[in-house]
Amino acid sequence: MRIFFKEIRVSTSSRFEIIDITDRVEEVVHKSGICNGMVLVFAPHATAAIIANENEPGLVEDLLTLIREIFQPERAWRHNRIDDNAHAHLASAFIGASRVFPVKDCRVVRGTWQNIMLVEMDGPRTRRVIVEVMGE
Known part of the structure; x- marks a missing residue:
């Protein structure tokens, strides 16, 4: 088995944003x-997440709206006494910082409407995304 490791950087421009990284992966x-084999896509951050979903502008806005509604950035979370980003920590914990995809015939296996996307919830920032490919 071989392993290939690459770190990519993604710059975000808003507090909440979803960025398609499919082509880069x-x-x-x-x-x-x-x-x-398989590919791991991992955001080593406690306030960002990785998802697989359709990159349609309306759906992207719906996802961001849902994240804001569920995790309420304006709520008086205890962690906000330290840093004003508890909502992002909570959302990342529930959404998840990584996804694993099969690799077959030298391509990432994903559904027709599944793009690989970074979810920013505490931006703007420059985020690291680890892409590790394992297999033959």
């Missing part, structure tokens, strides 16, 4: 030379 898989 596909590029790493291609460069890895690994044609069958």
